[in-house]
Amino acid sequence: MPLVLFFLIFVLLLAIGLPIGVSISMSSVLPWILNSRFPANAPLVIRAMISGVDSFPLLAVPMFVISGVIMARGKISEKLFNMFAFFVGKKTAGLPVAAILTCLFYGAISGSGPATTAAVGSMTIPILVSLNYDKTFVTSMLAVAGGLGVIIPPSIPFIFYGMASGESVGRLFIAGILPGILIGFILSVYAVIYCRNKGEDKEKLIEFTDNLRNKGFFNVFKDSFWALLSPVIILGSIYGGLATPTEAAVISVFYSLFISLFVYKTLKLKDLPSLLIESINSYAPICFILAAAMGFSRVLTYLNAPQIAADIIRSIASSKMSVLIIINILLLFVGMFMDTTPAILILTPILLPIVRSFGVDPIHFGIIMVVNLAVGFVTPPVGVNLFVASSLANIPVIEIARKALPFIIGFLLALVLVTYIPQISLILV
Amino acid sequence: MNLIKWLDKNLEKAILSIFLLLMIVVMGAQVVARYVFNSSLSWSEELTRYLFIWSAFLSLPYTIRYGIALKIDQHLNIFSKGVSRAINIIGHILMLFFFLFMFFQSADVVGISFNSGQKSPALGLPMYVVQMSSFIGFGLAIVRVVQSLFMYIREINKI
Amino acid sequence: NNGDADNSTYSFELAMDSPEDTVTYLFGKKFAELVEEKSKGKIKITVYSSGQLGGDREICESVQNGDIAFVVQNTAPQVNFVPELAVFDLPNLFPNTEVARKVLDGPFFDTIAEKYEESNIKLLAYADQGFRVMTTNKKIETIEDFKGQKIRTMENPYHLAYWEALGANPTPMAFAEVYLGLQQGTIDAQENPYEVIVANRFYEQQKYIINTNHLIHLISLITNLQLFNDLPEEDQQIILEAAEEAKVWAREQADLRVESRINTIIENGAEIIELDDKLKGEMAVRANIVYTKIRSEIGDELVDSILKAVSDVL
Numbered sequence: 015m016p017l018v019l020f021f022l023i024f025v026l027l028l029a030i031g032l033p034i035g036v037s038i039s040m041s042s043v044l045p046w047i048l049n050s051r052f053p054a055n056a057p058l059v060i061r062a063m064i065s066g067v068d069s070f071p072l073l074a075v076p077m078f079v080i081s082g083v084i085m086a087r088g089k090i091s092e093k094l095f096n097m098f099a100f101f102v103g104k105k106t107a108g109l110p111v112a113a114i115l116t117c118l119f120y121g122a123i124s125g126s127g128p129a130t131t132a133a134v135g136s137m138t139i140p141i142l143v144s145l146n147y148d149k150t151f152v153t154s155m156l157a158v159a160g161g162l163g164v165i166i167p168p169s170i171p172f173i174f175y176g177m178a179s180g181e182s183v184g185r186l187f188i189a190g191i192l193p194g195i196l197i198g199f200i201l202s203v204y205a206v207i208y209c210r211n212k213g214e215d216k217e218k219l220i221e222f223t224d225n226l227r228n229k230g231f232f233n234v235f236k237d238s239f240w241a242l243l244s245p246v247i248i249l250g251s252i253y254g255g256l257a258t259p260t261e262a263a264v265i266s267v268f269y270s271l272f273i274s275l276f277v278y279k280t281l282k283l284k285d286l287p288s289l290l291i292e293s294i295n296s297y298a299p300i301c302f303i304l305a306a307a308m309g310f311s312r313v314l315t316y317l318n319a320p321q322i323a324a325d326i327i328r329s330i331a332s333s334k335m336s337v338l339i340i341i342n343i344l345l346l347f348v349g350m351f352m353d354t355t356p357a358i359l360i361l362t363p364i365l366l367p368i369v370r371s372f373g374v375d376p377i378h379f380g381i382i383m384v385v386n387l388a389v390g391f392v393t394p395p396v397g398v399n400l401f402v403a404s405s406l407a408n409i410p411v412i413e414i415a416r417k418a419l420p421f422i423i424g425f426l427l428a429l430v431l432v433t434y435i436p437q438i439s440l441i442l443v
Numbered sequence: 444m445n446l447i448k449w450l451d452k453n454l455e456k457a458i459l460s461i462f463l464l465l466m467i468v469v470m471g472a473q474v475v476a477r478y479v480f481n482s483s484l485s486w487s488e489e490l491t492r493y494l495f496i497w498s499a500f501l502s503l504p505y506t507i508r509y510g511i512a513l514k515i516d517q518h519l520n521i522f523s524k525g526v527s528r529a530i531n532i533i534g535h536i537l538m539l540f541f542f543l544f545m546f547f548q549s550a551d552v553v554g555i556s557f558n559s560g561q562k563s564p565a566l567g568l569p570m571y572v573v574q575m576s577s578f579i580g581f582g583l584a585i586v587r588v589v590q591s592l593f594m595y596i597r598e599i600n601k602i
Numbered sequence: 603n604n605g606d607a608d609n610s611t612y613s614f615e616l617a618m619d620s621p622e623d624t625v626t627y628l629f630g631k632k633f634a635e636l637v638e639e640k641s642k643g644k645i646k647i648t649v650y651s652s653g654q655l656g657g658d659r660e661i662c663e664s665v666q667n668g669d670i671a672f673v674v675q676n677t678a679p680q681v682n683f684v685p686e687l688a689v690f691d692l693p694n695l696f697p698n699t700e701v702a703r704k705v706l707d708g709p710f711f712d713t714i715a716e717k718y719e720e721s722n723i724k725l726l727a728y729a730d731q732g733f734r735v736m737t738t739n740k741k742i743e744t745i746e747d748f749k750g751q752k753i754r755t756m757e758n759p760y761h762l763a764y765w766e767a768l769g770a771n772p773t774p775m776a777f778a779e780v781y782l783g784l785q786q787g788t789i790d791a792q793e794n795p796y797e798v799i800v801a802n803r804f805y806e807q808q809k810y811i812i813n814t815n816h817l818i819h820l821i822s823l824i825t826n827l828q829l830f831n832d833l834p835e836e837d838q839q840i841i842l843e844a845a846e847e848a849k850v851w852a853r854e855q856a857d858l859r860v861e862s863r864i865n866t867i868i869e870n871g872a873e874i875i876e877l878d879d880k881l882k883g884e885m886a887v888r889a890n891i892v893y894t895k896i897r898s899e900i901g902d903e904l905v906d907s908i909l910k911a912v913s914d915v916l
């Protein structure tokens with residue numbers, strides 16, 4: 015079966031509105047149905063699908079989702095935000111920037127982009143809107159900034175990249191720190207420019223900040239203390255030898271549950287079933303896609319796609335510079351249609367040997383790839399952060415995408431810097 | 444009848460909740476065993492992985508039942524009501540055939556594994572117990588897609 | 603499995619879960635080249651490395667079902683398909699690689715090949731990657747030094763039993779998390795052949811490489827039994843010859859590479875420790891429990907036959 019036909023059918027299945035996971039697995043078995051001599055038969059695809067989710071690092075997905083749900087419902091995230099607001103509430107764009115900082119901070123706890131958007135969005139959008147910020151602006155900002163969740167460690171896509179490339183997950187995590195801060199900085203700069211041009215409701219802002227300040231630093235700090243401690247506990251459990259990055263996710267579940275139940279008393283034991291169900295509703299839609307993506311990538315291998323893609327890229331690329339440009343464009347295109355995880359699993363084995371032959375460091379390439387795909391979180395038609403933000407704020411996906419454009423351009427600027435200045439990624443490794 | 448109603452609403456949801464809870468508890472137990480008691484559990488990693496495999500395949504009927512599967516369908520608004528209804532029904536029928544096909548194929552996978560007697564390394568669990576997840580997942584997906592199709596047609600007739 | 607009977611040319615796939623810079627890959631690649639050469643292009647084998655066609659468990663299952671023609675992999679993941687392979691989990695069975703190779707080239711090869719056939723797999727050849735050794739940050743000089751060491755092992759009950767018998771705290775862990783685990787102290791130690799230790803830079807996080815040589819790391823070349831039997835005799839001969847030659851070549855490569863791996867480790871400041879005879883003796887006594895366990899699992903006959911094969915060679 016020619017590769018082009020294979021992709022056409024896949025796109026057609028997506029276009030008639032079939033679930034993404036179903037479209038992926040349906041197109042995976044099609045080459046064998048049409049030609050019984052094709053080596054990837056249905057049982058082989060099914061076994062590949064099982065292998066696709068037979069992975070311990072993957073368990074970080076449900077764990078981070080449920081810890082995010084607990085932190086949002088247990089108001090831990092809100093307390094984190096108050097601490098920032100205390101200091102910058104009165105500055106121009108102070109609170110929107112604080113929301114971006116919260117994403118950075120939250121990124122150090124969660125390994126997922128949509129989870130970051132969900133958690134930070136659910137607590138800051140209502141606050142910012144009540145302070146008269148434009149709702150679409152705020153929502154689109156958080157949809158984009160949620161991407162920081164996968165660039166600041168820990169990060170699920172880095173874990174996948176580590177699995178697919180054989181690179182050390184720990185080194186990838188460290189390499190993500192500076193690019194994450196750089197992106198947070200650029201997004202903040204745009205937020206300041208926007209607020210300077212559009213103006214803010216200063217009166218309200220002063221009232222909100224004064225309210226916090228009247229409580230006094232000590233009281234706000236005391237109230238936020240256990241919340242502020244959570245990233246310390248979670249990172250500490252990894253870097254103190256208590257837990258692996260995957261297990262750290264479960265520590266974040268226990269820690270946030272413990273302080274919500276017993277310290278802040280924001281949750282009760284009887285809330286547990288609804289927390290579980292809310293988490294399942296967030297991660298179940300991703301689960302089957304993860305399995306299907308592995309079957310898909312096997313079939314792509316049998317269809318010789320890695321070789322074909324590699325040949326095309328090699329035939330146009332002549333230098334390290336040009337190969338990275340071409341791959342960036344390819345990844346941005348892929349990111350429009352495909353979720354991060356399957357994209358990494360499918361593309362890493364194809365692209366890594368090519369960039370390696372041009373002397374690109376595999377850790378550096380991992381960062382480029384994940385930053386690229388984090389942009390994909392907010393590009394339609396398939397952008398998980400867009401979906402999450404849209405359902406949080408009840409704003410149509412396309413409107414959010416439109417308002418997000420300047421932020422996306424900022425993200426791309428950071429991507430260019432990260433691509434051509436390898437030191438940003440590698441200096442800490 | 445009440446039981447069927449309950450199962451309709453909660454079957455996958457209940458199993459997924461229990462599995463998620465088990466994954467959290469088992470993974471937490473391993474950290475405590477290794478760090479506090481300096482005596483690791485040999486089976487915890489394997490058990491959590493297998494629970495996740497089951498969760499992944501059960502998520503298929505679950506997301507169909509509650510209409511929360513990720514899809515790209517905003518552009519379908521541009522079509523007239525009749526066309527988009529037709530597309531939706533064709534989609535359901537395609538899925539039904541696909542799930543039926545995968546249901547029988549995964550029965551093969553389970554059968555072969557049953558005959559080979561392959562066991563899991565840590566728990567010594569027969570591997571067909573793990574692979575059964577695909578069989579049950581696609582089986583329930585058949586039920587859910589038929590159900591969803593009926594509900595859709597009833598909805599259309601009401602309007 | 604996708605042979606073309608009309609003009610009797612075949613194209614097969616050969617899968618492995620290892621990246622290209624490994625003995626496993628070299629073994630498979632050499633085999634594929636030799637088959638094509640010997641068959642004058644009639645049999646073509648495409649090599650898929652790095653788990654492109656699946657992880658170790660999955661590709662073993664695929665060979666068993668005939669979905670993939672050839673697989674090159676370590677014997678450890680095959681124990682779940684061919685339980686008798688636990689015979690290679692007997693700790694410190696072989697005093698050196700030379701003895702191991704002689705045993706595996708002798709009559710014992712046919713004994714174990716029969717066990718594979720019961721699972722519909724045809725064993726073509728065993729190369730190896732030398733012994734598995736322990737890496738740690740604690741100098742191991744007496745049996746007491748093993749006590750409480752958190753060592754990452756594969757999920758294999760006999761491996762776990764062995765390290766427990768030595769007094770260590772074996773902990774299975776996903777391979778992807780081992781480097782960070784060593785770095786952060788989630789685990790103290792791990793065990794693997796030199797090649798794996800160097801490829802994954804574990805030596806960066808470890809002070810000592812202890813030559814425990816507890817298990818030989820065998821690399822098997824296997825095919826589907828049905829598929830092999832259905833081939834014309836002439837082609838079967840080509841495959842057997844190619845497997846044999848590739849095996850000899852792969853063993854040479856393994857020896858050459860181990861030397862360079864040892865150099866890399868020493869240059870990076872990790873120390874390689876030889877165990878003295880007293881300690882080796884104590885470890886052997888402790889390991890008895892694993893011998894008993896394996897005997898009860900796969901029967902005395904196979905265990906005795908490999909022990910006899912070893913003593914015959916010595």
Ligand code: NA
Nearest residue numbers: 121163166168
């Ligand atoms: Na993160």
Ligand code: NA
Nearest residue numbers: 349350390396
């Ligand atoms: Na996208």
